[in-house]
Structure formats: C-alpha cells, structure tokens
Amino acid sequence: xxxxxxxxxxxxxxxxxxxxxxxxxxxxxxxxxxxxxxxxxxxxxxxxxxxxxxxxxxxxxxxxxxxxxxxxxxxxxxxxxxxxxxxxxxxxxxxxxxxxxxxxxxxxxxxxx
Amino acid sequence: xxxxxxxxxxxxxxxxxxxxxxxxxxxxxxxxxxxxxxxxxxxxxxxxxxxxxxxxxxxxxxxxxxxxxxxxxxxxxxxxxxxxxxxxxxxxxxxxxxxxxxxxxxxxxxxx
Numbered sequence: 001x002x003x004x005x006x007x008x009x010x011x012x013x014x015x016x017x018x019x020x021x022x023x024x025x026x027x028x029x030x031x032x033x034x035x036x037x038x039x040x041x042x043x044x045x046x047x048x049x050x051x052x053x054x055x056x057x058x059x060x061x062x063x064x065x066x067x068x069x070x071x072x073x074x075x076x077x078x079x080x081x082x083x084x085x086x087x088x089x090x091x092x093x094x095x096x097x098x099x100x101x102x103x104x105x106x107x108x109x110x111x112x113x
Numbered sequence: 114x115x116x117x118x119x120x121x122x123x124x125x126x127x128x129x130x131x132x133x134x135x136x137x138x139x140x141x142x143x144x145x146x147x148x149x150x151x152x153x154x155x156x157x158x159x160x161x162x163x164x165x166x167x168x169x170x171x172x173x174x175x176x177x178x179x180x181x182x183x184x185x186x187x188x189x190x191x192x193x194x195x196x197x198x199x200x201x202x203x204x205x206x207x208x209x210x211x212x213x214x215x216x217x218x219x220x221x222x223x224x225x
Contacts, residue, residue: 006156033212040122042202042217043157050211058212090156100145100206102213104156 002027006091006105012113013078013085021076021108023091029103030096032074036060037088037107046089049074050096078110086112115140117205119216128225132190136203136216139184145206146179146186147213150199157202161188193223 004025013019023032031050035043045058049068063082068074074093078085088109092102116139126132138146144165149157163170163177163186170177176189190197200220204213 031211035215040217042119043215045212045214048212056211092156100213101147101159101162102149102157104149104158106156107154 004091004093004103004105006089006108008108009106011108011110013110014113016080018077018079019110021078021089021091021110023074023076023105024072025074025093025103026072027093027095027103028071029093030071031094032068033092033094033102034058034064034066034074034076035090035092037090043090046076085110115143115205115207115214117203117214117216119203119219121219122217123220123222125222125224126193128193128195128223130193132188132193132197132221132223134188134201134203134219134221135185136187136205137183137185138205138214140205140208141181141184142208143205146177147204148175148177148188149202149204149215151202151218152199160201190221193221195223195225197221198223 007022033048034046044060047066049055065077090107091105094102119136147162150160151157174191179186200218202218203216
C-alpha cells in the first residue's frame with residue numbers, strides 16, 4: 001500500500017537542541033516538500049526537492065536544513081537557530097512533471113519544552 | 114511576493130445547505146488550483162483541482178470555479194453533511210511551477 005510516512009507523530013525538543021523529522025515515501029514520486037503549519041497561518045513552504053541530491057529553499061527556510069540522498073527520503077532538521085520551532089510539520093510528495101497533485105503525510109507535531 | 118488569500122476563515126452551515134469558500138491569487142502566471150481537506154490531526158487530502166484552461170469542474174457534491182481574469186477561484190459544496198466538517202485549503206501553483214502556495218484555510222462546521 002503506497003504512501004508517505006512521517007515519524008515521529010509527536011516530538012519534544014529542549015531549547016538549543018537540533019531535531020530531525022523523518023519523511024519516507026514509497027510512491028516513486030520525484031518531488032518532495034516540507035511545510036510548516038501554525039494556527040491561522042495556513043501552510044508555509046520550508047524546503048523542497050525536485051530530484052535526488054538537489055533542494056531549494058522555500059519562504060521560511062531559516063533555521064532548517066534538509067537532505068535528499070535517496071528518492072524515497074527527505075528528512076528535515078530543525079536547528080537551534082530556529083527561534084520558534086513549535087508547530088505542526090507536514091511532508092508532501094508529487095510525481096513530478098506536470099502532475100502537481102500532492103500526497104501529504106500525517107504530520108509531526110514538534111513542541112519545544 | 115506570490116500570495117493566496119482565502120475567505121472566510123470560519124464557516125458554519127446547517128446540514129443540507131451549500132457552502133462556498135473563495136480564494137484570490139496574486140500571480141497571473143499560476144495555472145493550477147487545487148483544494149485540500151484536512152481533518153483534525155491528519156495531513157491534508159486533495160479533494161478537487163482545476164487547471165487554467167477550464168472554467169469549472171464538478172465531482173459529485175463538490176465543484177470548483179475559476180475566473181482567470183479576476184484571479185478568483187471558489188469551492189462549492191452542496192448538500193453538506195456533518196462529515197464535511199474540516200479545514201479546507203486552497204492553493205495555487207507558484208510562478209516557477211515548482212511548489213504550491215496555500216491560503217490560510219477555512220474551518221467548515223456542518224451541524225445536523
């Protein structure tokens with residue numbers, strides 16, 4: 001059963017720590033995305049990757065980093081430089097080309113404690 | 114910068130009524146406009162989309178209309194049911210054709 005899996009579902013971070021959110025897809029999609037969701041703010045683009053070993057910054061990339069070493073995987077690291085990391089993080093993928101329909105994961109809720 | 118505005122932010126209707134959510138976009142080069150439904154604690158799911166060469170698209174109780182001249186597009190849900198209660202997001206493809214820009218969402222509540 002193909003899909004996109006985010007883990008963990010809940011994550012707690014202490015101030016000053018880096019944490020990594022996992023995103024794995026078995027849909028054979030070329031492009032992958034990370035969005036941040038805050039109440040009343042919609043979804044804001046952090047990073048995206050259209051091909052392995054290549055990625056681009058979105059609108060709110062500061063304090064985040066990504067890698068795309070495998071087609072299936074697009075992990076997001078929230079660094080200590082991100083001053084307000086508490087949010088719901090969504091990973092998405094799409095086939096590529098002219099097919100723009102995203103498939104989303106079920107999200108990771110990150111809380112700073 | 115590229116922007117998508119969505120209204121209203123909340124919408125309450127009685128079961129069986131229609132619901133309409135409206136969005137405007139800033140980039141005239143956008144040519145793909147999807148709508149997503151998000152239930153509590155879950156990721157958004159695509160419910161319908163429209164491309165710029167089409168003015169209207171319908172799928173059972175859901176329809177989307179697009180006015181490219183005015184840069185408006187709308188979601189219409191007819192005969193609403195309690196299970197339609199969720200947050201709905203509109204989106205537009207950015208100018209580079211690489212990512213979706215989302216509106217801030219509409220919380221729809223359907224009461225029986």
